[in-house]
Amino acid sequence: MTPKAVLDIIDTARCREARSGAFWRQLQLRAKALPTCISFNSQAPASCLFQFSVEYIETAPRLIHAVDTCAREAGHEGLFTPFLDAATRFFTNPSVLLSHYIGLDGLLISAYLCHRLMEDMYENNHSFRRSQLVDLEATRANLLVHELIGEPFANELDDAVAITVRQIAGSPNYYDLDLDPFVARANNAAWDSMRQYWENLLVRNHIRFTLGNRRRR
Template sequence: MDIQALRERVDLAAQQEQQAASLGRWLEQRLPSLHPSIAAKDSPRHSLLHFIDGYIRQVPDMLEAAQRVAEQAEMRSQLRPVLKVAEAFFLQPPDLPADHSGMLALLDEAYLAHRLIEEVNDRYAAHGGGSLLPLDTTRANLIAHHLLGEPFANELDGLVMRAVDGLLPESLFTSQPFADHCAAQQAEGAGNLWAQWPCLSRQLGLDIQLPGMTA
């Protein structure tokens, strides 16, 4: 996995944004329809620009950390296909709206990568295996979903679901590798590998409270 290429793509888009400010203009149009449950510590525009920048930059950091976890926890066979698809979403994205370029295009791609990890985690947890990558991105992904808006965000979710269906067929969860993964989850200290990763949305200065969500 080419982590450096991921970071260079983000840096280039950030430089373009400094010159064109297209993300800022797009965000100004989105602010009036922003869900009132999204709570910002500073001015909404400043907080959301900071959130988007951090949400995007988290993707290479997350994938780099996941590579290390795969090695330390002997989970290469489980993690490698997931990470390769997440990387492809970022470096070779599907067709996106023509007016989405620079950091806005990367927001689309970061959403795909973060949602992929979230959905894989949910599938593993639903079958008793715990989270494959225990990252708390649920709130951050909800905020990104609201920013991107519907039906576009739902279309991206559909791409994620189809990718996960290919990565995680039901036969996986009755296989010996999955049983080995479940056993490894019980090993003392296995969860400490991800202790450095707090709730992403709060780390980036935003939160969201919807019915049924607890703090």
């Protein structure tokens, strides 16, 4: 499976949502129950959350493609393939726990798993941690989706991601791997374009998140 297959799955879900409006109605309810650390520069918070969620979902295959491209150019394709395969399977072969999520709500969960997997991958290697490839805004976006999914389920998803990372990079040696060649490739124009799109996700959708007031456990 490829990012193209993920995009096709997303297109199908968007068509289903256009007919049902089910995800939109969910977000109308969620907008009223968000913590005070999340606010909107808009009189239509549900609209902001809906567009944010769609873009967050669509960013996942962009991220998969960007990481794959940089890994191949840096000569580390084999090292990153397990992460990319796992991220893709969140969409193409989701857990049975997500079987009753058939629309954009399910894809938001899949995208959250994908983005959190990449976030944890970065956190578990010193080359990435000092590179600042993952901006604070990306963390805020993940925290917002954590709120939209809701606890305790979102916490269970975080635990599942942590288990996946340990399975892929279980050796302590992973932290000390020199991945500077990947970091160098990740600072090219293509990655920068993807990163700017990702990092401006909240601002573009008129959402403010005060990180100090709410954190994942």
